[in-house]
Amino acid sequence: MKNLFILKIILVALMIYFYSNFIKYDNYFSFLDYINLCFHEAGHVFLGFLGETIGFMGGTISQIFWPTFITIYFYKTGQIFSSKISLFWVGENFLNISIYIADAQKQELPLVGGGEHDWAYLLNKFGVIKYTDHISKAVFIFGTLIMFYSMYLIIKKDQTQ
Secondary structure, three states, X not given: OHHHHHHHHHHHHHXXXXXXXXXXXXXXXXXXXXHHHHHHHHHHHHHXXXXXXXXXXXXXXXXXXXXXXXXXXXXXXXXXXXXHHHHHHHHHHHHHHHHHHHOOOOOOOOOOOOOOOHHHHHHHHOOOHHHHHHHHHHHHHHHHHHHHXXXXXXXXXXXXX
């Protein structure tokens, strides 16, 4: 039991270190973001046929959907510890998305295949481009809450311990 708790503490320490990179570095791109990018681009392909706006939203929708789906799958199949870890990944996606949102006005981030910036299009379409910073920060805070909640769940003693 004590060894398991120590391993959980080490895991959470690594998660906090990983999270701290989003605080330390502007436009931080983690190793997870290579996977997130695949899900993001697939969302444009699979949802793009539903119209232009949904096509632009499709990347972000897919980027959130798949890690959430995986988290729910782990939970429903009794893989509770895995669901706690993948919940962290859900939160990390929100941090990644907040960086993309924050870039909507300057559009300095490289885009896969060029084209129009998803969030510049969406924020302009809905008339909220002037609130880019606020929206980005809110998404970042939401992702942070999810990530820290997953760490809490990992540390928390449950019936299986």
